[in-house]
Amino acid sequence: MPEISRHAVVEASAKLADDVRIGPFAYIGPLVRIGPGCVIDSGATVTGRTALGAKCHVFPLACVGAGEDGQVGECLIGQANAIREHVTIRGGVDRPTCLGDDNLIMIGCQIGPGASVGSHCILSNYTQIDAAARVEDHVGTSAFTFVASGVSVGTYTYVVGFTGIEDHAPPYAMVQGFPFRVRGVNTEKLRRCGFGDDDVRALKDAFRELFNQSGAEVDAEAMARLAAESNLNVHVRRLIDAIARRGPGSRT
């Protein structure tokens, strides 16, 4: 039996796994499914058409799954996510808001409707992710980061505090400022994720060629030269593919 506080409100049609714990004054909506091992703390709200994977922890006063303007939103959340105090995750109406596995969403973060966040991300306090934005795997953000509607932040990228991502950010990068500039390769994260020295060096060389001194634009010639190379490092290949996919008009 789930362990539900006598002060919690759980709608009868909500589906809770056997070992779920619901704290006092929490609210679980009628269309919610909660996986095994989840903990919903005091005062948290989980509503909309929301599915929480196993071992998620929703901290006090977080709000997950509410659609905008009273609409019923959909929100799909993977396993082992920590959703900290005062976080708001909106449910998407046209398409679901998605969260992968093993993310740490820190205090006060807001994730808009239809946004998607990959796995193993660490979103620092007060990170704002607008509607339909896309944050890929292993992304780290620092405090007060803003990701605009519809843009993507590439995998393994680290966003420095107070940065506004108003255009697609490339993978493997460290980005800073508003409008943001590419500052270099996110070497610390790459090392932690088991990248070898060769990979890191290849990425550093490619970054030096691709981004000009200010880090604001991609050098088209360098792009073409790298794309034509036959035995390119697999990560550099992924980097230029990711930049190429965004097409002309994109700032980076």
Add this chain to the structure above:
Amino acid sequence: MTELEVVREIDPSASVAAEAIVGEFCVVGPNVTIGPGTVLHRRVTVTGRTTIGSGNIVEEGCVLGAIPQDLKYAGSPTLLIVGHRNRFGPRVTAHIGTEAGGYVTRIGNDNSLDAGCHVAHDCYIDDRTTLGRNVLLAGHVLVQTGAVMEDLVGAHHFTTIGRFARVGPRTPVRRDVPPFTFFYSEDLERVPPAVRDVHYEGIKEARLSPSEEAELLRVLAELFDDESALQTKIEQLEKMGVEGEAAALCEFCQRSLRGVYGRYRELFRGQAPPEAAQYLPPEQQAILWRTRP
């Protein structure tokens, strides 16, 4: 109208003083101590091994004593210690400490934390500080007595905000802020924040003797009026002899230079800082010294 019978949940093993007021929809966990005269407004959650002193005001939606946002934290019984007469605005969050960071997060006396502030694991806030709206302190930050941090300031982990210093609004603090200075950048995109001025109100508030104040102002001007190397200037000043607050200022700057990226407390990374011993109960200290590398 129906009346809710019980609208707050206080664990029977929590020790809440009889004179404390716990508002509606508050949750108080089992290892919590709340002193007399402390007022919890509505929807406040206090969990973890948290001690709150007397005369504090904790406004709506605060969460005190939740586990740290640190992936290394593995569930040890660390502490959050709050002193007396502090004011926590709405939605303030403060976390308990971590094993590696010295077991304790500590907030002193007479502080004012405005709406949405966050005090992370292993932070030390001394006395009479003012934190504006949404000020975020990362882990292991030390805010010394009388410091003022304006709205939307974010402090990098292991930074120190010096005594009676002031940090301007929306400033990322990535290195130590020296005492009695105004730390700010008018154009964040072009100029990194740095010491821009003397914090005169801070000097007034510190109530120094006239001679000490004059010497402090002289040393502040000497150190921050031009951009030449701080180290040489400090050495020159110390050779000539400085006293009191001015000497403390030189010592502070020297320490920051000795640290990593201008952050003195980086030197305590992975170990307990000196303040930990001051606030930890003896049995916790024993664990600390036993686990020390």
